Amino acid sequence: MRLNTLFLKKLFVLSLIFAFIAGVNASAFANSEHNETVLKDSAHVTEAHVEGEGHAAGHGEEPFEPTKVIMEHISDSHDWHLWGHTSIGLPVILKTDAGIVTFNSSEFHHDQEGTHVVEKDGQKFVRFENKIYYAAETANEKGQYLTLEDEHPTNAKPLDFSITKNVASMFLSAIILCLVFFSVAAAYRKREGKAPRGLQSFIEPIIVFVRDEVARPNIGHKYVRYMPFLLTVFFFILINNLIGLIPIFPGGSNLTGNIAVTFVLGTITFLVTNFSGNKYYWKHVLAPDVPWWLYPIMLVVEVIGLLSKPFALIIRLFANITAGHIIVLSLISLIFIFKTLYIAPVSVAFVLFMDVLELLVAFLQAFIFTMLTALFIGTAVEEHHH
């Protein structure tokens, strides 16, 4: 009983600390939205230096728009936002009609409205809501070098290969993966045939799990060929899910909740599956055991079936991770919607709950993606079809 109350006390203190930190973060958040009047009581904590002095002055009290804020947080951006008005500029790489143009994203000075023109290699660019456009010759009445139709720019866009926040975060995760698994591999070489130790003993059950519960039962004896792919997919998704759960730098990117990333993963699964398909698999797809006059329908159905498998993977991972991020951000937004710090403990309690749930989801989604990939490969390499 005593232990229990002690634990509860600790939890209470922790949640208070968490609430305070969340409040600080949230006020930083508010600052970035030029919303300085919200939470006046904690504003003193974040006298962050303002890089783009120009726009802070011009705006008064803007109403808090949770949708806009949440969408900003779950989508990609050219800068890596740290706190307040401080962010790390990342390389912008544009494939324009006149060749590759690179510059640092901080040259936009946090502009998202298309008002700040960056001139590079004789070409002019503006940024509007995280997208880079060729700047128009003249500014419109709002000072934007864009022509807007229904609030959407009609300007031409260069191909954007920038190292965005998500890309940088992905590089980070790739480095972490390499460091972790190279050291684990070294441990296996050094302590050959001995019991695992340290990081190795944490990783080993997961690898054995992927091998014995995912690859072997679904693919059969040919599983060895697909182990590198399955393990890479599993750990890539897992580490990026986990990085996405960390609210502060260098975490917080919504990488596995980005459709582009899940699209690539799903496409690779699709390619691997279909390139390893044997004659039984293709016979099942192209010449199923049905009366001949059903072929036109069946062929369409089968092709849709082929495509829907990776499509389901793409959407499942994207939706699960994005939904998690949206819920957490919504709960934090409650503080700003109610404009009071008293709601913070409630928000924090729910966010804590959600974060724990998301921790489970991080593992679960990595597992499901790998499991289904193995299942699809399994159907493609299966020997005996009925």
Place this chain on the structure above:
Amino acid sequence: MDLVTPSIGLVFWTTLTFIFLILLLGKFAWRPIVSALNERERSIEDALSAADKAKEELTRLNQESDKLLKDARLERDKILKEAKTFGDNLIAEAKHNAQTEGAKMIAKAHDEINAQKNAALAEVKNQVATLSIEIAEKVLRKKFENAGEQQTLVAELLKDVKLN
């Protein structure tokens, strides 16, 4: 919707990163790790099966030694029994032999004694006869000058003499 529109940049970088990751991790991490795991599992399995085999061998050896022990015990019993019978027989035979031999010797001794006695008696008879004749001769010589008469008398006398 921006949210569900894949951006070309991220697609490009993700593809690049992921393929590099597969190649790098596949070559330097997954292959050594998975092969090391398999290796270790195989060695554990080998060790277990070897232990099983050793156990079986041990049981077999135990059974064998038990059987050997039992056989040896039986053999010993048999040998002991045989030795006992043999010894008994030997003793019985020896006894029997001794008895027969003794009986034979006694019988032989009897015969010898009888023969000696008869010989001695015959000797004595002869001696007595000779002595008697000498004595008689001496006596009669003195008494009887006539030798013929004397001889007839002695012969008549000797006829009456019965030994035993």
